[in-house]
Amino acid sequence: MLLWINGPFGGGKTQTAHEIRRRLPGSVVCDPEHVGFGLHRTLPPGLRGDFQDLASWRHGVVEVLDLALTRHDGVVIAPMTVTDSGHFAETVGRLRELGHDVRHFTLLAERATVLRRLRERGVGRLLGAVTSRPAPRGESWAVRQLDHCLERLAEPEFAEHLWTDHTTVPKTADRIAVLAGLTLRPNNEGRLRTRMRQVGVGLRHIRFD
Template sequence: MLLWINGPHGGGKTQTAHEIRRRLPGSVVCDPEHIGFGLLRTLPPALRADFQDLAAWRQGVVETLDLALTRHDGVVIAPMTVTDPRCFAETVGALRERGHDVHHFTLLAERETVLRRLRERRVGRLLRRVTRRARPAGESWAVRRLDHCLERLREPEFAEHLWTDRTSVPKTADRIAVLAGLTLRPNTEGALRTRLRQARVGLRHVRFD
């Protein structure tokens, strides 16, 4: 089974994916962004744009997730923003055509909620300054794309929609599990430990290039 977790940048996809992995034995997170970053790093800086425009990314995502779903004995979780219907068809749709059990969820939130979450990533910008390896098109790109993402992702083709403004990451993970027919281990950790663990997840996913 594949759980594809969609949503705007700052919508909680990565945190939710890792929460499910933590509480679902045998599951694994396969992040399609890593394929895109690798493709961009092979190009001259002037040619680096949206990797989703590259056919190689769309094909690579399908081949990689197809392999994981075929060979891995457990649930595969893919946190990835996709708003273009053609790209959606060539990734999520293509995996369904190959016979895989794909459950797609879109995490949504009000604009101000997403902007607040993006502002909380300032620690990532600080780390990039410290290492003098700033990424020029960082979160400002996410903010510029936010209205487009929220508008497109509300469309019926991107259901199942889950609103997360007043819901914690563990509760969002619980909801996804119920809809997908999965059983997660109980969430027994306290609020402080949850915040610390989520901070570690966030730091591991700061981009330095």
């Protein structure tokens, strides 16, 4: 089974994916974004646009996830924002055509909630501490894409929708597991330990290019 976790940038996809992996034995996170980063790094900076527009990204993601789903004995989790209908068909749709059991979920939240989460991410605090200035907010790529993401991802084609404004990452993981017919290990962490682990996940996913 593939769990594709969609949602706006800063919407909690990566945290939720790693929460499920932590509590679901045998599961793995295969992040399609890493394929895009590799493609970007092979191009001159001036030619780097949205890597999802590259056919090589779409085909590569399908090839990699197809291999993981075929050869790995466990659930595969892919946290990735996809808002374009054509790109969605060429990735999620193509994997379904290949016979894989793909469960797609979109994490949604109100605009103010996502903006608050972006401000609170470990990367923003780290940059602020290093530069003695607030981290970029309004100018950031994630914020510029937010309204488009929220509008597109609310469309029926991107169901199943899960609203996360008033829930936690562990509870969101629980909801996905129930909907997918999976059983997660109980979440026995305290709030402080959960927060520290989530900060660690955020720091490991900071991009520097």
